[in-house]
Amino acid sequence: xxxxxxxxxxxxxxxxxxxxxxxxxxxxxxxxxxxxxxxxxxxxxxxxxxxxxxxxxxxxxxxxxxxxxxxxxxxxxxxxxxxxxxxxxxxxxxxxxxxxxxxxxxxxxxxxxxxxxxxxxxxxxxxxxxxxxxxxxxxxxxxxxxxxxxxxxxxxxxxxxxxxxxxxxxxxxxxxxxxxxxxxxxxxxxxxxxxxxxxxxxxxxxxxxxxxxxxxxxxxxxxxxxxxxxxxxxxxxxxxxxxxxxxxxxxxxxxxxxxxxxxxxxxxxxxxxxxxxxxxxxxxxxxxxxxxxxxxxxxxxxxxxxxxxxxxxxxxxxxxxxxxxxxxx
Amino acid sequence: xxxxxxxxxxxxxxxxxxxxxxxxxxxxxxxxxxxxxxxxxxxxxxxxxxxxxxxxxxxxxxxxxxxxxxxxxxxxxxxxxxxxxxxxxxxxxxxxxxxxxxxxxxxxxxxxxxxxxxxxxxxxxxxxxxxxxxxxxxxxxxxxxxxxxxxxxxxxxxxxxxxxxxxxxxxxxxxxxxxxxxxxxxxxxxxxxxxxxxxxxxxxxxxxxxxxxxxxxxxxxxxxxxxxxxxxxxxxxxxxxxxxxxxxxxxxxxxxxxxxxxxxxxxxxxxxxxxxxxxxxxxxxxxxxxxxxxxxxxxxxxxxxxxxxxxxxxxxxxxxxxxxxxxxx
Numbered sequence: 007x008x009x010x011x012x013x014x015x016x017x018x019x020x021x022x023x024x025x026x027x028x029x030x031x032x033x034x035x036x037x038x039x040x041x042x043x044x045x046x047x048x049x050x051x052x053x054x055x056x057x058x059x060x061x062x063x064x065x066x067x068x069x070x071x072x073x074x075x076x077x078x079x080x081x082x083x084x085x086x087x088x089x090x091x092x093x094x095x096x097x098x099x100x101x102x103x104x105x106x107x108x109x110x111x112x113x114x115x116x117x118x119x120x121x122x123x124x125x126x127x128x129x130x131x132x133x134x135x136x137x138x139x140x141x142x143x144x145x146x147x148x149x150x151x152x153x154x155x156x157x158x159x160x161x162x163x164x165x166x167x168x169x170x171x172x173x174x175x176x177x178x179x180x181x182x183x184x185x186x187x188x189x190x191x192x193x194x195x196x197x198x199x200x201x202x203x204x205x206x207x208x209x210x211x212x213x214x215x216x217x218x219x220x221x222x223x224x225x226x227x228x229x230x231x232x233x234x235x236x237x238x239x240x241x242x243x244x245x246x247x248x249x250x251x252x253x254x255x256x257x258x259x260x261x262x263x264x265x266x267x268x269x270x271x272x273x274x275x276x277x278x279x280x281x282x283x284x285x286x287x288x289x290x291x292x293x294x295x296x297x298x299x300x301x302x303x304x305x306x307x308x309x310x311x312x313x314x315x316x317x318x319x320x321x322x323x324x325x326x327x328x329x330x331x332x333x334x335x
Numbered sequence: 336x337x338x339x340x341x342x343x344x345x346x347x348x349x350x351x352x353x354x355x356x357x358x359x360x361x362x363x364x365x366x367x368x369x370x371x372x373x374x375x376x377x378x379x380x381x382x383x384x385x386x387x388x389x390x391x392x393x394x395x396x397x398x399x400x401x402x403x404x405x406x407x408x409x410x411x412x413x414x415x416x417x418x419x420x421x422x423x424x425x426x427x428x429x430x431x432x433x434x435x436x437x438x439x440x441x442x443x444x445x446x447x448x449x450x451x452x453x454x455x456x457x458x459x460x461x462x463x464x465x466x467x468x469x470x471x472x473x474x475x476x477x478x479x480x481x482x483x484x485x486x487x488x489x490x491x492x493x494x495x496x497x498x499x500x501x502x503x504x505x506x507x508x509x510x511x512x513x514x515x516x517x518x519x520x521x522x523x524x525x526x527x528x529x530x531x532x533x534x535x536x537x538x539x540x541x542x543x544x545x546x547x548x549x550x551x552x553x554x555x556x557x558x559x560x561x562x563x564x565x566x567x568x569x570x571x572x573x574x575x576x577x578x579x580x581x582x583x584x585x586x587x588x589x590x591x592x593x594x595x596x597x598x599x600x601x602x603x604x605x606x607x608x609x610x611x612x613x614x615x616x617x618x619x620x621x622x623x624x625x626x627x628x629x630x631x632x633x634x635x636x637x638x639x640x641x642x643x644x645x646x647x648x649x650x651x652x653x654x655x656x657x658x659x660x661x662x663x664x
Binding site for chain 1: 361362363365366417420421439440441443444446447448450451452454455457458459464465466468469470472473475476477479480482483484486487488490491
């Protein structure tokens with residue numbers, strides 16, 4: 007796993023520099039500062055690294071895909087800024103959220119600026135084939151629509167405790183999976199892959215994206231507070247519909263079901279309540295179930311990589327698929 | 336002038352239908368409704384009509400440019416939704432603003448959705464030349480960045496009464512001129528114009544865009560409350576920096592300057608104060624000055640149209656340039 011962090015480190019420097027260069031022209035200064043702020047907060051840069059690595063894995067270069075990768079990281083950052091306003095989250099990446107450092111207006115605007123810059127950057131490729139660029143824009147814009155739809159779905163789940171597994175999977179595909187899928191698809195397009203390979207790389211991204219989100223839900227219960235940067239069981243305290251909660255609610259009956267429902271509905275769950283909920287999750291096998299779903303997505307994703315020739319970049323994609331489940335934060 | 340409204344009516348139906356078709360796939364329903372809401376509120380559709388008419392004027396068809404035109408109207412709508420949140424404006428086009436009908440979160444999200452859809456729609460053109468599409472995306476994305484920068488500048492003017500004419504012109508170019516310029520440029524690109532004509536059409540759009548905004552400032556003083564949909568002199572009451580106010584502040588001295596400054600700074604200006612400010616604007620010729628600036632922009636814009644062959648579409652562009660100054664609302 008530390009290998010994967012090292013591999014990402016080999017690519018993230020280029021992306022970081024590209025982001026800095028591209029955002030340095032924004033005026034006035036306040037808007038530039040608010041737009042750059044979160045990109046400097048030490049994110050993993052998983053999405054843009056996937057774009058560069060995929061470009062190499064299909065026979066292109068990382069240079070071919072650098073602008074698209076930069077754009078995808080900016081879109082990810084834009085969505086975090088706007089989500090934090092909507093969800094009223096005060097902290098992000100261990101730092102105060104953009105709307106807390108500045109205000110809501112400037113946070114909306116800096117998100118919009120990153121979004122605009124993203125599309126400006128993708129087409130700012132003099133030597134690139136125009137049809138590759140339009141395909142890349144197509145998949146990135148499609149992911150953006152899905153991110154919005156996923157966030158709207160997520161908001162619509164609040165106060166609902168009858169969310170089905172299908173609804174939950176649609177939500178996380180749109181909110182998290184689609185952008186990761188478009189990151190790997192963009193890498194394949196810009197690297198010059200065939201349509202068959204492009205489709206396979208989209209599915210690879212989609213599957214590890216789903217696994218990534220399910221693992222996030224799992225870590226909320228199984229990690230430690232220091233690695234996670236928030237208290238264990240905070241999803242339970244907030245009554246958030248995760249795959250684990252959805253499954254336990256659908257499997258449990260009678261007293262157990264009522265007990266779980268009450269804890270999820272309670273805005274002031276105690277540590278004892280949270281422990282009770284985790285016991286119920288275990289009793290109905292929903293933690294195990296979620297881990298299995300994530301694991302099978304990762305296996306399927308790795309299977310898809312068989313379409314690629316052997317290379318160090320292909321190996322990196324294999325490792326990243328495993329890393330999604332092995333990470334602790 | 337009624338001719339211009341008739342001409343716009345010939346094009347706006349196609350755009351309206353295209354918007355409806357393209358937004359009908361958005362889910363969940365609430366997000367779709369919030370995204371469509373303002374597009375149905377009877378805007379003039381000036382920007383997308385300019386795209387279609389320019390495409391025809393350079394020898395293309397309106398079909399060539401329909402998707403780009405649709406995208407530009409969606410971007411305009413997105414910017415209105417987000418601006419209304421930032422400026423805390425409750426009404427838009429005579430209807431409650433999106434964040435008043437729903438809430439701020441859904442308003443942010445519906446703006447983001449329209450923005451995403453815009454880029455998805457531009458590239459969704461199977462028969463279009465890919466290099467035209469990437470050029471169009473370039474100009475539209477550039478306009479989006481400028482809209483954000485212009486809004487940030489506008490916000491930064493609040494409480495400042497030493498804004499220069501140059502700063503004011505930069506702000507309105509970015510906030511209003513750039514998208515109108517990209518609307519005419521996109522029409523020229525998609526219609527297959529040469530680079531020289533594309534540049535001329537960008538400048539035409541920029542110049543009528545500036546005139547459009549200056550006329551807006553003028554109408555705030557010279558229209559009637561019914562046509563305008565808000566009280567006369569509301570910019571003075573709000574202490575807004577318009578070209579008229581900027582010019583009067585820079586020309587006046589001593590007692591007059593102090594009097595004007597105090598009225599602009601006062602959050603509770605009376606009707607008498609507003610009348611005094613208008614008298615001072617007239618005394619220092621700033622209303623006349625602004626009218627002249629707008630008129631000379633329109634003349635320059637019409638001059639640029641000489642590069643186009645004679646056609647009904649060229650005539651329409653001539654008429655639209657005049658219409659910008661002749662409109663009463």
